[in-house]
Amino acid sequence: MTSFNSIIIENIIESLDVGLMVLSHEGKIIYLNKAVCEILGLNREEHLGFGWGELFITDEISNAEFNQVVLDVIMEQSIGLKHVVPFRPKGYVCLKRLSITSSFLTENETDIGMVFLFEDITEIYNAEQREKKILSRNVELQKERIEGLDSLAQAVAHQVLNPTTVIGGMANIISRKLPEGDPLKRDVQIITEEALKLEGLVAAVRTYSEIPKPQPVEVHVRDFFIEAGINANRILSRIGEAIELRLDCSVDTMMVGKSLFMTAVVELLLNASNFTPEKVTDVHVKVESIFKKVVIRIIDHGMGIAEPYLGHVLDPFFSTKAKGVGMGLSRVKKIIFEHHGKLTVESPGPGKGTTVTIELPCPENNCCGADV
The missing domain is CATH 1.10.287 (Helix Hairpins)
Structure with a gap:
């Protein structure tokens, strides 16, 4: 049964698209699967038993980053190290890009070898x-x-x-x-x-x-939108209208030029009110982190936008209002652009509401928490 299990495991390993190389504790190659031979340009029969250094370290320049991976594994003694490095197999003209994951073989808490997984990600x-x-x-x-x-x-x-x-x-x-x-x-x-x-x-x-360049500072998301709602309602109260803001925030903080970004959000809230026939406009603001971006959706249930107009609402001087100048959303778009973000407007059609989406890059310190 043990022999049968070994055959199954070996067949599975041989069928993998991911290359597998096993080195002994002394750095000798003791296992190569078919995929790793194709990826690294090796011959299993010829290269089993070779030392890593004598096979790959031919000079100080060729595949230096690739060779450094092994040295890092040996020096750091870490499990699950992952690297993306350039590699040029012997006789090849073009560079490959390899993803390399490394680990250790242990027995009785003693390291007996090293395992490397190679994936050719050149096309990706x-x-x-x-x-x-x-x-x-x-x-x-x-x-x-x-x-x-x-x-x-x-x-x-x-x-x-x-x-x-x-x-x-x-x-x-x-x-x-x-x-x-x-x-x-x-x-x-x-x-x-x-x-x-x-x-x-x-x-x-x-x-x-x-419109000036923003000076980003860290702002608390919920407090920011509550303040934006108050500012919008202060303006709308002059004409007897109001906004009821419903917040759904899974992001605690974001980096924006506060006053400039506040201008953009208030403009969007006022726009939602302008295109809702009721005196009180229900607006749902949803803020979440998606793929290292802060995504803000401002959703209303007003008159919506007809298909012929949808592609032009962000254009300067475009307005469906008799007294409109048509620069409001253009200003918002420019403010978002200055924040290195993206603004999109979607609507299923007349009478079906509008969703305005703002995408902002997340800072390197990942202020918005875990990605969805």
């Missing part, structure tokens, strides 16, 4: 590198787009504000000089109102172009 590594380059390029393009929009916004603010102010001022002067009941008064009043709209547009554009 190359795919990740390509993805990083694409993401980096997309970030650069987004940055260029925002910088271009900033320049345009500043130019618009400068070139439009002065003539708009003159038009509004002159219209007011003419209106005061016209006698009461003159039919031209109404026409001049329209000019004044439109000039004020232009001034509002210029002010919104200037605010967008002057």
